[in-house]
Structure formats: C-alpha cells, structure tokens
Amino acid sequence: MENKRQKKQSDRATISDVARLAGVSKTTISRYLSGKYHMLSDSTLNRIEKVIAELNYRPNKMARGLKRDRSYLIGMVIADITNPFSTAILRGAEDVCKQRGYSLMVCNTDNDPAKEREYIFMLQSHRIDGLIINTTGRNNKFLQELATEKTAVVLVDRKVPELGFDTVTLDNEQAMAAGVNHLLARGYKHIALFSESIAGVSSREERVRTFQNMLSDREVSAEVHEIDLRELREFSLLLDEFFQKAPKGKRAVFAANGVILLKTIHLIQEKGIEIGKDVAVLGFDDMEWAPLIGPGITTLAQPTYEMGVTAMKRVLERIDGDRSPAQNIAFSGQLLVRGSAPEVRD
Amino acid sequence: MENKRQKKQSDRATISDVARLAGVSKTTISRYLSGKYHMLSDSTLNRIEKVIAELNYRPNKMARGLKRDRSYLIGMVIADITNPFSTAILRGAEDVCKQRGYSLMVCNTDNDPAKEREYIFMLQSHRIDGLIINTTGRNNKFLQELATEKTAVVLVDRKVPELGFDTVTLDNEQAMAAGVNHLLARGYKHIALFSESIAGVSSREERVRTFQNMLSDREVSAEVHEIDLRELREFSLLLDEFFQKAPKGKRAVFAANGVILLKTIHLIQEKGIEIGKDVAVLGFDDMEWAPLIGPGITTLAQPTYEMGVTAMKRVLERIDGDRSPAQNIAFSGQLLVRGSAPEVRD
DNA sequence: TTGTAAGCGTTATCAC
DNA sequence: GTGATAACGCTTACAA
Numbered sequence: 163m164e165n166k167r168q169k170k171q172s173d174r175a176t177i178s179d180v181a182r183l184a185g186v187s188k189t190t191i192s193r194y195l196s197g198k199y200h201m202l203s204d205s206t207l208n209r210i211e212k213v214i215a216e217l218n219y220r221p222n223k224m225a226r227g228l229k230r231d232r233s234y235l236i237g238m239v240i241a242d243i244t245n246p247f248s249t250a251i252l253r254g255a256e257d258v259c260k261q262r263g264y265s266l267m268v269c270n271t272d273n274d275p276a277k278e279r280e281y282i283f284m285l286q287s288h289r290i291d292g293l294i295i296n297t298t299g300r301n302n303k304f305l306q307e308l309a310t311e312k313t314a315v316v317l318v319d320r321k322v323p324e325l326g327f328d329t330v331t332l333d334n335e336q337a338m339a340a341g342v343n344h345l346l347a348r349g350y351k352h353i354a355l356f357s358e359s360i361a362g363v364s365s366r367e368e369r370v371r372t373f374q375n376m377l378s379d380r381e382v383s384a385e386v387h388e389i390d391l392r393e394l395r396e397f398s399l400l401l402d403e404f405f406q407k408a409p410k411g412k413r414a415v416f417a418a419n420g421v422i423l424l425k426t427i428h429l430i431q432e433k434g435i436e437i438g439k440d441v442a443v444l445g446f447d448d449m450e451w452a453p454l455i456g457p458g459i460t461t462l463a464q465p466t467y468e469m470g471v472t473a474m475k476r477v478l479e480r481i482d483g484d485r486s487p488a489q490n491i492a493f494s495g496q497l498l499v500r501g502s503a504p505e506v507r508d
Numbered sequence: 509m510e511n512k513r514q515k516k517q518s519d520r521a522t523i524s525d526v527a528r529l530a531g532v533s534k535t536t537i538s539r540y541l542s543g544k545y546h547m548l549s550d551s552t553l554n555r556i557e558k559v560i561a562e563l564n565y566r567p568n569k570m571a572r573g574l575k576r577d578r579s580y581l582i583g584m585v586i587a588d589i590t591n592p593f594s595t596a597i598l599r600g601a602e603d604v605c606k607q608r609g610y611s612l613m614v615c616n617t618d619n620d621p622a623k624e625r626e627y628i629f630m631l632q633s634h635r636i637d638g639l640i641i642n643t644t645g646r647n648n649k650f651l652q653e654l655a656t657e658k659t660a661v662v663l664v665d666r667k668v669p670e671l672g673f674d675t676v677t678l679d680n681e682q683a684m685a686a687g688v689n690h691l692l693a694r695g696y697k698h699i700a701l702f703s704e705s706i707a708g709v710s711s712r713e714e715r716v717r718t719f720q721n722m723l724s725d726r727e728v729s730a731e732v733h734e735i736d737l738r739e740l741r742e743f744s745l746l747l748d749e750f751f752q753k754a755p756k757g758k759r760a761v762f763a764a765n766g767v768i769l770l771k772t773i774h775l776i777q778e779k780g781i782e783i784g785k786d787v788a789v790l791g792f793d794d795m796e797w798a799p800l801i802g803p804g805i806t807t808l809a810q811p812t813y814e815m816g817v818t819a820m821k822r823v824l825e826r827i828d829g830d831r832s833p834a835q836n837i838a839f840s841g842q843l844l845v846r847g848s849a850p851e852v853r854d
Numbered sequence: 855t856t857g858t859a860a861g862c863g864t865t866a867t868c869a870c
Numbered sequence: 871g872t873g874a875t876a877a878c879g880c881t882t883a884c885a886a
Contacts, residue, residue, distance in 0.1 A: 172577055172658050174635075176863055187873045192865055201871060218653060220632045224579060225863035227570045228878050231518055235613075235634075243599050249590050256589065256616050260623075265630055267581075268614040270602050277606075284611055286566045288581075307564060312518050427800055451797035454773055522879055533857045538881055549855060571879035574862045 175217035184213045195221050227289065231312070236264050236477060237285040239278060239295040243270040247420055247447050247466055248296065251318060254470025255294055262478055264291070275300040282308065292477035294318055299362040314480030318473045321364040321490070328480070329490045330473040334368035337462045337495025341444055342376045344460070344497055345414050349506040350442055352408035353377065355386045356397075356426060357418035369418050369446070383408070389422060398429050405435065411506050413441050420447030427455060442503035446495070457501025465493045521563035530559045541567050573635065577658070582610050582823060583631040585624060585641040589616040593766055593793050593812055594642065597664060600816025601640055608824055610637070621646040628654065638823035640664055645708040660826030664819045667710040667836070674826070675836045676819040680714035683808045683841025687790055688722045690806070690843055691760050695852040696788055698754035699723065701732045702743075702772060703764035715764050715792070729754070735768060744775050751781065757852050759787050766793030773801060788849035792841070803847025811839045 177195075181188045186206055193201050194210045202210075213219070227233045236259055240248045252268065259266050267290065269281040275298045282304045285293065292314040297305070299322050306325060309315050317329045345353055355373050360366045370386055377384035385404070389397050404413070415430070417423035423445030430437060437443050438457035448463035472491055523541075527534045532552055539547050540556045548556075559565070573579045582605055586594045598614065605612050613636065615627040621644045628650045631639065638660040643651065645668050652671060655661050663675045691699055701719050706712045716732055723730035731750070735743050750759070761776070763769035769791030776783060783789050784803035794809035818837055 174657055177865095178863080188864080189866090189873055189875095190871085193872090196865080203871065206871080220629065222574070222635060222863050223633045224570045224573045224635055225878090226865075228568070228574055228880085229863080229865045231878075233570060243602065244592065244595050246590070246592065249595050252614075253589050253616060256614070260615070260626070260630075263630075265613050265634060266615075267611050268598075268602070269606070269612075270599060280606070283566065284606075284609075287569045288611060289568060289570055311520055424796055424800070431800060449797075450770055451795075451801065454770070454777060454801050455797065523881095524879075534880080535857060535882085536855085539856090542881080547855065552855080568879055571862090572881075574864085574879085575881045577862075 174222075175219040177219075177221070179217060180210065180213050180219050183217065184209045186210070231289075232291055233289045234264050235267055235288055235290045236474070237267050237269065237281075237288075237290040237293040237295075239269045239271060239281055239285075239293065239297070241271055241273045241296045241298065242421075243268070245421060246449055247319075247464065250466030251296075251470035251473070254467040254472075255474040256470070258471050258474040258478070264478070271298065273298055279304055286313075291481050292316070294473045294477055296320060297322065299364075314477045316473045316476045316480075318469060319365050326488050328476045328488050330469050330476065331365065331490070331492050332464050332469075333492040333494050334365055335372045337446070337464075337497075338369045338372040339376060340495060340497045341416065341446075341462050342373060344499070345416070345442065345444060345503060346380075346382065348442070348503055349412060349508065350414040350503070351381070351412040352383045352404075353385075353414045353416055354404045354408075355384070355416040355418060356389050356400075356422050357386070358389055358391060358422060360388055366418055373416070389425075391421070391425060394425065394429070397425065398432075401426070401429055401433070405433070405441070410440055414503060415441055415443050417443070417445030420445065420449050423447065423459070423461070424449070424451075427459070431456075438502045438504055442506075444503050448496075448498055452498070453500060457504075459502045460500045461498050462495045463498050464495055469493055520568075521565040523565075523567070525563060526556065526559050526565050529563070530555045532556070577635075578637055579635045580610050581613055581634055581636045582820070583613045583615065583627075583634075583636040583639040583641075585615045585617060585627055585631075585639065585643070587617055587619045587642045587644065588767075589614070591767060592795055593665075593810065596812030597642075597816035597819070600813040600818075601820040602816070604817050604820040604824070610824070617644065619644055625650055632657075632659075637827050638662070640819045640823060642666060643668065645710075660823045662819045662822045662826075664815060665711050672834050674822045674834050676815050676822065677711065677836070677838050678810050678815075679838040679840050680711055681718045683792070683810075683843075684715045684718040685722060686841060686843045687762060687792075687808050688719060690845070691762070691788065691790060691849060692726075692728065694788070694849055695758060695854065696760040696849070697727070697758040698729045698750075699731075699760045699762055700750045700754075701730070701762040701764060702735050702746075702768050703732070704735055704737060704768060706734055712764055719762070735771075737767070737771060740771070740775070743771065744778075747772070747775055747779070751779070751787070756786055760849060761787055761789050763789070763791030766791065766795050769793065769805070769807070770795070770797075773805070777802075784848045784850055788852075790849050794842075794844055798844070799846060803850075805848045806846045807844050808841045809844050810841055815839055 177188050177191050181191050256266055271278040278298050279301050294316050296319050315327045317327050321329045357366050387400050417426050435441055444460050446462045448461040452459040452461050523534050523537050527537050602612055617624040624644050625647050640662050642665050661673045663673050667675045703712050706716055733746050763772050790806050792808045794807040798805040798807050
C-alpha cells in the first residue's frame with residue numbers, strides 16, 4: 163500500500179531525500195551542509211536551500227558523528243547541580259558551548275564516585291568530544307583512559323595533579339588570605355573554619371592549609387572542623403562548643419563554601435545568636451541571598467561564570483588540536499565586605 | 509610501519525575487535541550487548557566479558573543510535589538554569605533519566621525565543637528521543653514539528669494547550685488561593701502582587717487571574733504589577749507608591765515567583781522597611797534562604813524535584829510507546845508559614 | 855547457539 | 871562543480 167519509501171525507519175527527511183528532490187547527488191548536499199559553498203553553483207545552492215526548508219530537513223548528527231568520529235557533544239560532570247556555584251559555572255560553559263555548535267550533556271554525581279564512574283562510562287559510550295569535570299578525585303583511572311583516547315578533559319574547581327589535565331580553579335590561597343587578613347585587621351582573635359569532607363578535594367585542602375599556615379604562629383586561636391552535613395546535630399554541638407570558649411566580642415566563624423555558609427547561618431540564628439554582633443560570619447561563595455541576611459554577609463566571591471566560560475574554551479581548544487602542556491588557570495576571589503564581620507575594639 | 513589496523517579512525521575498540529579477539533562474530537557480540545544472554549553459551553559469554561574488559565570496550569551509541577533510530581538522549585530546555593526552581597526540576601529529571609539509561613542534554617534559553625529555536629533545532633539534529641521543556645511559548649511550530657516526528661514532548665511549569673502535549677505543572681489556582689486566604693485570614697487589606705512579564709506564560713497568568721478573581725469583590729484593595737527585572741528603578745518606584753498609599757499595618761507584598769521575591773526583599777530592605785512589621789511579604793517558590801531572612805519569609809513551596817521526576821517519567825512512557833491522550837499533571841503547592849506575614853489587629 | 859550480509863545517514867576519496 | 875562508492879560501528883533478518 164505504501165510507496166517505496168516505506169523502508170525508512172522514521173518519516174524524517176534524509177540527505178538522500180534532499181538530493182533527489184534537488185536533483186543532485188548526496189555529495190553535493192553534504193558539501194552544502196559542510197559550508198563548502200564555493201564548490202557549489204548559485205543555482206544548485208538555491209535549490210538545495212529551498213528543498214531543505216520544504217522538507218524541514220535536519221542533518222543527523224549521529225550519522226555525521228559516526229562518520230567523522232566526532233559527536234559534537236561535551237560532557238559536564240558536576241558534583242552537585244543544585245549548588246548555585248555549579249549552575250553558575252554551567253551557565254558559562256553552556257553559553258560558549260552553544261556558540262560553538264556543541265551540545266552539553268549534564269551529569270550530577272552527588273559527590274558519589276560510583277555515580278561518577280557510571281556517568282563517565284555513559285559519556286564514553288556517547289563518544290563525547292570533551293569533558294568538563296568537577297571530580298570526586300576517585301575515578302582517576304577512568305579519566306586517564308578517557309584522555310588517552312580522543313577526549314579533551316578539563317578539571318574545574320578541583321585539581322588532580324597526577325592526571326596532567328588542564329584545570330580552571332579559584333586561587334584558593336589568595337582568596338583565603340584575603341578572608342583571614344580581613345578578620346585579623348578587624349580585630350578577631352578566635353576563628354573557626356568549617357568545611358565539608360576535606361581529603362582529596364583540592365579546593366578545600368588549599369583553603370584549609372592556607373588558613374592554618376596563616377594562623378599558626380599568631381596570637382590568634384584558630385581551629386578547623388570537618389562537617390558532615392547529614393549530621394547537623396554534630397555541627398550544632400561544635401558551634402556551641404566554640405561559642406562557649408571564645409569570648410563574645412572577638413570570635414568569627416568562617417565557612418569554606420556556600421553550602422556550609424548557609425547551614426552555619428541557619429544554626430547560628432536558631433541559637434538566637436546575632437550575626438555581626440555576637441559573632442562574625444564570613445564565607446566562600448557569594449550567593450544572591452548574602453546581602454539580605456542579617457547585616458549582610460561578607461563573602462569571598464568566585465567568578466563562576468568566567469570559570470565556566472574558560473573551562474569550555476580550554477576544552478574546545480584541545481578539541482581543535484591544541485597539544486600544548488597542561489594549563490592551570492586560577493582566578494582570584496573577591497572579598498565583598500558587608501556587615502557580618504564589623505570592626506571590633508580591644 | 510603501522511599494522512593493518514591503521515585504517516581505524518581512533519584507537520577505540522569496536523565491536524569487530526571484540527568479535528575477533530573472542531573468536532566469534534559481531535552478531536554474537538551484539539547479542540551480548542543487548543542482554544540476550546540466553547542465546548549465548550556460557551563459554552562464549554565468559555570469553556566476551558573477558559575481552560571487553562581487556563579492551564576497555566565501550567559500545568558506540570552513535571552507531572547503535574543510527575541503526576536503531578534512537579539516540580538515548582533526552583533534551584531539557586530550561587528558561588533560566590540559574591533559577592533554583594529550574595535546577596531542582598532538573599535534578600529530579602536527571603535522576604530518572606540516568607536510572608533508565610538515558611542521558612540529558614541541557615539547554616538554557618534565557619527566556620529568549622530565538623535561543624529556544626536554535627536549541628530545538630540542535631536537539632532535532634541529535635535526534636533526541638524526548639524533550640522536557642519550560643517553553644517561552646513562542647516556538648509552537650517547531651515544537652509541533654518535533655512531536656509529529658519521533659520525539660516525546662512534555663511541558664513543565666508552563667502549558668500551551670493548543671499543542672496537546674503532556675504537562676507537569678503546579679496547581680497555580682490552589683497555591684495562589686492558599687496564599688491569598690492566608691493573607692486575608694491574617695487581616696491584610698492591601699495586597700500588591702508582583703510578577704515578571706505575564707502574557708503567554710501560563711503559570712503566571714493563572715496566578716494573576718486567581719489573585720484578581722479572589723480579590724475583586726472584597727473590601728480589600730488588590731493590585732497587580734508587571735515587572736521588568738532589568739528596570740529595577742521602576743520596580744522600586746512602584747513599591748514606593750504602594751507603601752505611600754497603603755497604611756502600614758495592613759499591607760502585604762506578594763511575589764509571583766522566587767526571583768521576584770528575592771528582588772522585592774532586596775528593595776524593601778534597601779528602603780529601611782522592616783519585613784513582617786512594616787509590611788508583610790509572601791512569595792511563590794521556597795528557596796533555601798527563605799527561613800533565614802528577617803523573621804523568615806512565608807512561601808508557597810512547589811514540589812520541584814517530584815515535578816522533574818514526573819516529567820521525565822512521562823517522557824519515558826511516551827518513548828516506550830504510550831499513545832494515550834495527553835495528561836495534565838498538576839501538583840499542589842504548600843504554604844510554609846514563617847514570620848513575614850504575621851496576624852494584624854484591626 | 856552461531857554467522858552472513860545489508861543497511862542506518864552521513865562524509866571522504868576518487869574520478870570526471 | 872559534480873557524482874559514484876566505500877566506509878564509520880552498530881543491529882537485524884535470515885540462514886544454518
């Protein structure tokens with residue numbers, strides 16, 4: 163009953179349909195699709211365009227990808243997609259990606275190495291041309307493998323030096339130093355730093371190390387606490403302890419990232435302690451809510467959008483054949499002074 | 509110099525490599541890859557597994573997709589990826605997607621119909637099997653086309669009835685009613701609703717309409733203002749006006765979504781007006797910061813994660829062949845009472 | 855339980 | 871300027 167095109171799997175127009183209707187060969191259409199317009203006569207070009215519009219033809223990237231051994235797909239593996247820090251990076255990466263004709267495959271690992279592994283596997287199957295990853299650091303074998311093959315890999319936020327990949331990060335030493343110096347200059351004598359699980363996450367390690375180095379030989383009491391956010395009760399107790407021993411006037415709480423900062427503020431407010439008066443608060447990541455809470459929260463802003471843009475550009479350069487040694491690109495953090503850590507008198 | 513495998517484009521193992529090393533045909537490997545283990549003898553199965561592990565073989569989804577006319581790709585087109593509302597949905601969708609062996613292509617349109625169109629085009633080229641879209645509502649022709657072909661489409665948050673797609677949304681009438689009733693019960697007499705550009709965005713239209721219907725024949729003064737967030741100055745003036753004419757005790761500001769809510773709070777605080785005392789504040793979308801600002805902001809929470817999960821499940825059902833009439837799935841909003849809209853006396 | 859061979863929609867290599 | 875034709879890495883009748 164059907165005509166002879168019944169063999170086709172879907173109703174989508176293919177390059178052959180276009181060729182037939184335009185009265186030329188597939189090769190010619192392919193040339194058009196690859197932008198080799200100088201090889202086409204004006205009349206064929208016009209005809210092709212008309213047919214394509216008529217048929218609503220969309221070149222099949224799977225077929226093209228199979229043939230050219232390129233997928234035009236970039237993988238983006240993110241530890242926590244609901245963290246605004248991550249989405250800001252994503253947004254930067256996405257803008258560049260689109261502009262260059264690539265598409266983004268987004269994966270959310272929840273900081274789980276097993277999930278990360280499954281995603282890398284999946285991305286390999288899709289033959290992604292590049293990968294931007296905010297890695298748990300515990301799938302290095304897999305990552306190495308990816309890079310050995312065809313894929314350009316760029317690490318964001320977290321480095322893994324052994325891997326020899328390009329990295330785009332914050333200059334955590336500079337940023338932490340800016341934060342610590344601010345607190346010192348304002349007269350704080352008791353500073354507690356809170357961070358999520360530190361080991362293996364380079365950004366956290368750098369922040370903590372800098373904090374400790376700067377404060378070790380001073381007349382300032384410094385402490386570092388590792389927090390498990392699933393155990394808020396423990397976190398709360400730790401804060402109580404700190405508030406008990408550190409005198410009201412000169413104590414400051416330092417949050418190593420935006421997620422911890424939010425939880426810290428939550429707990430402090432719950433205890434009826436007033437931010438900026440009873441305790442100073444300072445944290446990494448400048449979230450949209452920072453100016454609105456209490457007297458405004460002083461933060462260390464990261465240029466997240468630019469980090470995303472830069473990471474994607476680096477990936478695309480690698481895809482385009484750049485074989486130069488790995489680059490480590492670090493951005494400066496910016497201290498945004500608000501009311502949560504006011505000057506204190508002796 | 510090279511051996512005869514030099515013709516291969518990349519070094520990646522293919523199904524033929526596996527077949528050769530396992531001493532069987534490609535067909536047999538393909539059967540293994542498709543999980544048809546009952547058609548394989550134990551010894552071949554074992555050999556295949558060993559070779560695959562050895563070669564680090566990853567089946568090429570482009571090749572498989574080309575042949576089977578399925579990409580195992582789901583497109584997700586989002587108006588604003590930095591809006592936590594969107595990422596929460598994304599997270600739900602992503603979880604289901606992964607679990608079912610599909611991958612997500614994420615696109616951010618900035619509410620720009622032109623960008624949306626380009627993305628849909630791109631997604632068509634990748635032959636996505638399904639699409640979840642938070643649409644601008646101004647590319648209906650393109651969307652229709654997608655659906656005519658092979659792609660399952662589900663609309664989230666914003667409906668376009670003419671299109672006949674499945675939708676997953678908030679029950680905006682119920683949610684808005686809960687909000688308005690709360691304010692009425694607490695004694696507020698002057699209520700101003702602020703929303704971004706309303707026309708064409710069903711969620712906003714429904715909220716505004718319900719607000720107006722409920723308040724039209726009451727002894728309450730109600731007003732609706734359409735806000736352009738790029739013109740914060742105007743927004744500020746509008747608020748001034750409202751504060752001037754509405755008496756201090758009984759006025760409330762209602763924000764039609766989380767983005768507007770944040771900006772509203774920003775402006776109110778800038779004016780030195782105290783939330784919960786000088787003015788009540790209530791808004792759609794429960795963001796993580798809502799309990800931390802002022803006396804805690806009363807909000808209408810949307811079950812965003814579940815919406816994402818539901819939308820993705822619907823898409824996958826359609827992909828799996830469900831041809832039933834379009835479903836409109838609406839979730840209830842939940843009023844979270846905090847301190848920003850306290851009871852007022854006469 | 856296994857294998858042969860054709861074909862998915864492109865691009866690349868030659869040829870004219 | 872244009873066209874035949876052979877791949878790319880898979881799946882799928884159909885055979886055995």
